[in-house]
Amino acid sequence: MTVRESRSAAEVTPFLVMEILERAQELERAGVDIVHLEVGEPDFDCPPCVQAAAQAAISAGRTHYTHSLGTLALREEIARYYDRRYGVVVSPARIVVTTGSSGGLTLLMALLLEAGDEILLPDPGYACYPNFVRAFHGVPVFFPLDRSAGFRYDIGTVRRAATVRTRAVMVNSPANPTAAIQSRETLAALAGLGIPVISDEIYHGLEYGEPAATLLAITDSGFVLDGFSKRYAITGWRIGWLVAPEPLVPVLQCLQQNLFICAGSVAQEAALAALRAGDEAVEAMRQEYDRRRGSLLAGLRALGFGLPVEPAGAYYVLADARHLDADSRRLAHRLLEEAHVGVAPGVDFGALAEGHLRFSFASAPGRIELGMGRLSEWLLRQ
Ligand SMILES: Cc1ncc(COP(=O)(O)O)c(C=O)c1O
Known part of the structure; x- marks a missing residue:
């Protein structure tokens, strides 16, 4: 065979x-x-409060499947985090708790792509993005970031890279590998292109000057990926989240139910403690x-x-x-x-x-x- x-x-x-x-x-x-x-x-x-919450979750037997979207307590806490950090109101109904932001990216590619559809990606950019696209039968289309312009996104360049097959454009700020931050104006201009924006905000909170803006402060019709790996030094716990336009959540929920069932229950308890006491x-x-x-x-x-x-x-x-x-x-x-x-x-x-x-x-x-x-x-x- x-x-x-x-x-x-x-x-x-x-x-x-x-x-x-x-x-x-x-x-x-x-x-x-x-x-x-x-x-x-x-x-x-990982911070002691996060360790303690995970240990307590195991001792209390909170080791079973949770709701596919994540526990309501965690989704509400993530919504409060947006209010506290950015002054942005986000309904918990828009939040899907995922197995790292990689889990969120998986759900998004499954949601958006049909064979041959394109996702616009920055070059340089995170090495795994194009492979998420390829794994879901899509085509990564790269737009250049100019080093002499501080790796800022040039909106005209992004627009020129778009075709009728374009399903989304990716922005990552602060970025891997350039460590550049895109301004709020750049995010707004990207959102104004009429192409759904996926904003990977996994490095938010790790800024050394001006904090990065969240896409959620600009539009309700984009997608935000975030997670606990980097900020809380728990890369191995595989816990993150995705914020999506509310009408798309039922489809994402269905995908999550089938592909992952839910994010890890112990990691969800730890994540809740991280948001409540980890600042x-x-x-x-x-x-x-x-x-x-x-x-x-x-x-x-x-x-x-x-x-x-x-x-x-x-x-x-x-x-x-x-x-x-x-x-x-x-x-x-x-x-x-x-x-x-x-x-x-x-x-x-x-x-x-x-x-x-x-x-x-x-x-x-x-x-x-x-x-x-x-x-x-x-x-x-x-
Ligand atoms: C830009 C970017 N996005 C996403 C990820 C994946 O992170 P997670 O651990 O949340 O899956 C990484 C990991 O290095 C990253 O650099």
Whole structure:
């Protein structure tokens, strides 16, 4: 019997950051110490209030399926969060609790795409976006972000990329990998294009200057993805949410019932505690990231990397490494094997990030310094 994969499955490309991470883990098993600057993974433990809520949920037996949309308590708390943080009224009836924002993205692609439909995506942008589109038989269409314009979205460029098959345009602010924030005016202009906007707000709360605007303050007819992974350092708990126009919630609910049944019950209890009592912990982590951002930027500058834009949010620096090698995948592998520093190859994030490396400052300060030291020695050997 021959098992043949579908064309859409075959089109999904590897997540190169994971390729670096997996090779790094192999080297670690052989006893090599690796500085991990490749993954978007906070090194913090999850806040004690979140841990306690998860433990209490398990002890109390709240370990069963929940309502497919998520517990009402959590959806109401998410609605209160929008009011508290942004002064925006969002009905809990528009909120679907998901298995990470990745779960929300899965539901959205299933909702929006028929074979051959297009989603407009930023280049550079999050490596997994195009593969979500491909997995659901869609076609990713990229619009360029200009590094000299601070990776700001140019509305004319987005408009020109749209066709009759366009089903949505993606905005990610603060962004992975550029760490750029799009202004409220840019979000409003995108919403004015007449194309549904999907706003991935997973890095909200991790800003180092002006906070990012939410799409929900601008329009009720877009989609917002958000979650707990990054802000609360609980990437492994797989818990997030999606806000959608209310008339579409029944379809999303139906998809969720079938594809996931519901998000994890213990993670939902933990998420509730995170929203109720986690603000201080998030702020402390944000301040610490800000310090790490400063030391990583200083280190990379001293090493001669070009820094097109200083990170305004998230925990990434996209550094220009074309003077070392135009092939970022080859360079990332060399840095791992020869300097024992893991970095993400820019090409993972689109053709326009080729020649760049993404450094994460989610790692502990001592490890960032050690990584810079190793890179400095490696550069002297070239
Ligand atoms: C821009 C962006 N969106 C979504 C995700 C997925 O996050 P989650 O853990 O909520 O699925 C990531 C993870 O790195 C990301 O960088």
